[in-house]
Amino acid sequence: MASAGLSFENPVFAAYAAYSSVVLLKMFCVTGYTTITRFRVGVFANPEDVKGNKGAKVRLDNSDVERVRRLHRNDLENIPAFLAVGLLYVMTGPSAGAALWHFRVFTAARCLHTVAYLAGVQPWRVLCFLTGLVPTLSMTVQVLMAGAL
Template identity: 40%
Template sequence: MGEFHVGNPVFVTYLIAAALMVFKLMGQGWMTVYRMMRAKAGYASPEDLRPGPLNRAPAPAQLELNDYVDRSRRMHRNDLENIPGFWVAGLLFVAVAPPLWLAQGMLFGFVAARVAHALAYAMALSHEVRATFYTIGSLIVAGMALYALVAVL
């Protein structure tokens, strides 16, 4: 079984961080849907204009860009670009048995960076603020991958 068991606190740390990122990723998708329904705008595809129980009075303007909806969609796309790499790098990292303090710092550090990035995006803070949190998360993922690579070379 190696390092991948719930008796290993490093793996448990990964499980918690990875599960939190599942909720973040999936929750952002639901947030986008909620915003589309609330605004009755920002729909993505022409077929979204077909009448149905959730859109009884479709209008072509619903396909126009809506920043309230699109901001959530951009946040979701950003999560899709970053979180899967974290899941993979995190598993590689756990496989080489890092010290618990380092694992907790890196894994929970990534979670904190993604939460801070989401808050900065949701509050429309400057690009520099968002980029700072993105950079922290990105460096953590790269650091975990590098740590795993060096450990096996």
């Protein structure tokens, strides 16, 4: 069993930190893509945002912008849960192999989910979502079992 320490000397924590950074970076890229999409289509959410942007309009119903925003919201609903339960999971002292699989599957699934969401392809989007949900639920159950009185 790996050390439960929150130190980069603990390979499980180091892996958690690395994979967490990857999904956070992915989420920040989606944020940037939202901005790029807004400028590309000339659609903004606030009146002050159209000033200085010739031809820009205030609209909340552009399908391109809304797709990226829904993707971002989906990230905001799933990535923080992974970050929180993943840190608690690290503290249970899991084996490095098991922990790596949890982190890798979640990260790969979220990255593929982003591609599927932007491309608008089903059933891949839902399959990627569910694949990412499995390791998060697994870690949650293991944290509950470790913390049970």
